[in-house]
Amino acid sequence: MSDSTTAATTEADLIIEVDHVTLRFGGVTSLLDISLVQHRHEILSVIGPNGAGKTSLFNCVTGVYVPQVGSITFRPESAHPVTVVGRKPHRVNRLGIARTFQSSRLFNALTAFENVKIGVESRFHTGPVGAMLHLPRTRREEHRGDNRTKELLEFVGLRDRADEVASGLPYGDRRRLEIARALGTSPELLLLDEPAAGANPAEKADLSSLIERVRSEIGISVLLIEHDMGVVMSLADRIVVLNFGEVIAEGTPSQVQRDPAVIEAYLGTVNENGHEPPAAEGAPPAVAQTRQNPSAHSGGNSPSSEER
Amino acid sequence: MSAGLQPRTGSAARFWRSTDARRLFGCVVGALVVAVMTGPSGSASAPTSGFTGSLFRPRAFVFVALGLALWAVMTFRSRFGDVVRRANDRIIATPRQLLVNRWYRYIFYLAVFAFAIWYPTILSGYWQEVLVDQIGVFVLLALGLNVVVGYAGLLDLGYIAFYAIGAYSAAYWTGALPIHPPMHLNPFWAIPLAVLAAMLAGVVLGSPTLRLRGDYLAIVTLGFGEIIQIVATNLTGVTGGSQGVIGIPHFSLHVDSLKYVWHVKALPYYYLLLVFVVIALAAFRSLERSRVGRCWAAIREDEVAAEASGINVLKYKVMAFSIGASTSGFAGILTASKIGFIEPGDFTVQLSILILVLVVFGGMGSLIGAAMGAAVLQWLPQFLRVHPLFGFQPQDLFIYLGALLVVMMIFRPAGIVPSRRRRSEIGLAEHGVGTADAMSAAGGPVA
Structure with a gap:
């Protein structure tokens, strides 16, 4: 094609x-x-x-x-x-414009889910005040971020490894996780x-x-x-x-x-x-x-x- | 060395070559060194009295006994560590399971809170003072520094500068300084202004310097801490110089018919502090679990990747820095108002280091850890001063803290109550992946 x-x-x-x-x-x-x-x-x-x-x-x-x-x-x-x-x-x-790195640079101590969510959330607007006070917008964005993160993990085939720490993932999964994180930034x-x-x-x-x-x-x-x-x-x-x-x-x-x-x-x-x-x-x-x-x-x- | 080659090697001889024996030797020698270090000093007339006075006295036995106890614990750990850990997990698992339930968790928090309200009322006046001046204020300071060091991974060695700014702002707005404010405020109403001043100082210092990484940031903040102290000492016309500032009024609240003054008693300050500690705990916990907290974690983990993921690294660093600064500023104003007197000597670099030690000891990145670390480490010296076991002298505090840190870094590098993220970071660093600590520069080549 x-x-x-x-x-x-x-x-x-x-x-x-x-x-x-x-x-x-x-x-x-x-x-x-x-x-x-x-x-x-x-x-x-x-x-x-x-x-x-x-x-x-x-x-x-x-x-x-x-x-x-x-x-x-x-x-x-x-x-x-x-x-x-x-x-x-x-x-x-x-x-x-999103990218991945030659030597994959994941946030190693965070879970796969958190890695992708950080990418997804980079487009959001929750600031410190909203986060501290749990403002409605913050909660909406959390919800939206969770859903989008799940979609992306599903897309790259890591849905069932969402809660695993990134450093523990096998090589191929790390690569796919990095792509998912990049895709998260739309x-x-x-x-x-x-x-x-x-x-x-x-x-x-x-x-x-x-x-x-x-x-x-x-x-x-x-x-x-x-x-x-x-x-x-x-x-x-x-x-x-x-x-x-x-x-x-x-x-x-x-x-x-x-x-x-x-x-x-x-x-x-x-x-x-x-x-x-x-x-x-x-x-x-x-x-x-x-x-x-x-x-x-x-x-x-x-x-x-x-x-x- | 195999037994086959040396058939006459007895079990005793084998023991003396074992790790256990080496540990035993280390523990006993270490205990004796500590005994000498903490013992009396020698003098010109009796130059060896430092040794004789500490080694040939009953107290030497106390130290050796402690050394032996440490050895026993280490040996036990290396033999049965796994068994203990498994049993421990099983015992802890049950209450943890309970706390997963939201209502049980609330009940637990409420019980702790009630205890925190009730317990100080049965303490003596001295301990109430300690609870405010030594413990409460430092818990708040540690919580603030935890945001900077633990969450964002920025090594701030000049943290006490913001405490000073808070305290001096309080002095300024209440008219205690040689220069006079446009209007005299009660320190209670000066709180927001002082916190704002500290926060602004955080932004002003942070914006240019947080572009630096790792060691460079530590050096700049160290310098900033010194500058603030030196300015406070030498700008006599503004700050009162090395004489300090006296006559900062106590907090008081007048709203219509309601009138409350905090006076000299410690307990009212304790409750005020408790309210703010609870607010800080709740707010920082929400922050940690929000987008902001995840951005900080990302920056701490890998700055280059964080940038590439669309995070404005500088913005989030400045944010962490100024949140820490405003917490510190609040602690400053509370101290100033309670004691009524501040001097530049209160704001030494040593104090910045002490707070960092509290956070590292408790567990960087862990709220409960930072609070517990501060409470325990601030309480213990006071306890030892009142109950002088082993000849503890307050001026030796930093010797013990240094030794404690060394031991901590070997056995429990993530702190007493480690955060999950931190623990896995340190685990990774031990295997050579990534940079776990605020002390080393993150990033490296972009490839």
């Missing part, structure tokens, strides 16, 4: 536009003149070897980093386009940073179908960073390939797979700068799709590894 959906809304409605963004840390250029657009209801995947700048791009879009050059516009073609750059992360979230655009990293094949399949349902049932656009090419190829409508902070290719999965620049980035002989052979970190798209071997890139995707 993916191709027909995008075809219907092509060009008509963009959800986000990243325009010539450059991000530097001192002398290190993390993102160089990045431009990309995402359509509404599209699953756009950003791939690239480790250190290519994928997470930096996410951090720019969510307000964590402020790029030195360029602009990022949310809903650029709507009546009220909003610029993202310069807004604090919680403000960006209010706009309707986003229009969901940014997922390597949701399948470190997951086993069954969990990957679960996550893939969950992400597809996020788009098809809730109607949220998904911007996806993923190393697992099986997941990317099956989910993505379009793919943007980054390498050393630059966009080197863009297109449908089949186009990207054949792109010589992409094959070179993944397999190529870029050894002179002291970089590891990229093939060791992320398998080349074409190879990965045929092999579907998760162990090929497990080393580079450990949750603790930080990407700039």
Whole structure:
């Protein structure tokens, strides 16, 4: 269904536009003149070897980093386009851009229910006075929050683990819980940073179908960073390939797979700068799709590894 | 060391190599150290009297006996800890089950409240004073700091500054300071103004500094506490300087024909304090279980994730800070009005640390814990002063508190009455997940 959906809304409605963004840390250029657009209801995947700048791009879009050059516009073609750059992360979230993290960052000591409810409640208005006095609005919001939280836990399949402490959940459940928390903030655009990293094949399949349902049932656009090419190829409508902070290719999965620049980035002989052979970190798209071997890139995707 | 290789190793020899023996050694030596520490000091004419006076006296036996008792408890715990815990759970489970029922819970609260009303009336005047000055005020202070440290996870080492601001505001509005207010108020009506002043101070201090994380915040608040005390000492024209302020009137209430004055007696202050402690307990409990409390928990757990979930981190931090500050301010005005005299020396950093110790001891993030911790730790020194067991001297208080904290952190790091969230946080931190305490910087790289 993916191709027909995008075809219907092509060009008509963009959800986000990243325009010539450059991000530097001192002398290190993390993102160089990045431009990309995402359509509404599209699953756009950003791939690239480790250190290519994928997470930096996410951090720019969510307000964590402020790029030195360029602009990022949310809903650029709507009546009220909003610029993202310069807004604090919680403000960006209010706009309707939610995210998950590469190393999942749940509120570990809280229950699954509380984790999601915190996301849901971020849109509410109960303040300290209302909370202390149990004002009617507070009670209404509590009730509404509980119901929405239950719905979301149901949606990601964690309804029966609602009262378990987040740290005790198995890996795949933690990933889904993080998605539920992000969905709780009622986003229009969901940014997922390597949701399948470190997951086993069954969990990957679960996550893939969950992400597809996020788009098809809730109607949220998904911007996806993923190393697992099986997941990317099956989910993505379009793919943007980054390498050393630059966009080197863009297109449908089949186009990207054949792109010589992409094959070179993944397999190529870029050894002179002291970089590891990229093939060791992320398998080349074409190879990965045929092999579907998760162990090929497990080393580079450990949750603790930080990407700039 | 296996018995097979050394067949002649007897059970006694094996005992001396065991953990039990090492514990025994530690306990006895520790007890003797404590005996010396708390004993008389030496002098130039008898330099060893510090040792001889404490070790070769009957009191040394008391300490050794205590050490042995501690050893027995530890050994018992390591052998039969699980059995005890299970039995304990079974015994506690029944009353817990009962308290789940809303009506039983209300009856229980009512009984506690009735006891709190009745009990002080049978106490002597001295203990009534202690109940207000040492226990009640500090319970309120601990409850306020618990919001800052326990709920929001902000380490505030200058908490007493807000207490000072409350007290000096009371002095100002009642006309006791060298500078005069636009109108003289009875301290009772100055309460809202003083609380407001403390809250504003919280917002003013909090807004710029709460952008900092962890250690930096602690340092800034420590500095703020010092600044307030030094300003109070040196701004003689405004605050009366190091001489302090005298003549702050007692609370009094005149509404039409109703007239009530609090005077010097402690008991009326106790009831006023009780009302405010109950209000604070109810209000903070509601806060903790509301959206606000969950936002605080989220910030404490992971600031980056909290921001990404749409929480205005700074706003909620300032909120916690100013709620704590206003509680502290109220305690300040109550003390000022009861004693009638304040001086800068009342507001030392040591006092900030003491309140933090009360909260940590009772259980950060737990209302009952903070209140209990404050009550027990404030009551105990007074009790020991009146009944001088083991030669307790009040000036040694902080030695004992330090030792107590060390022991607490080893055996019960979440406090006497830990909160559920805190307990699981500390459990996680012990396994290397996350940062459990207010003392370490939350966050880290965004990845």
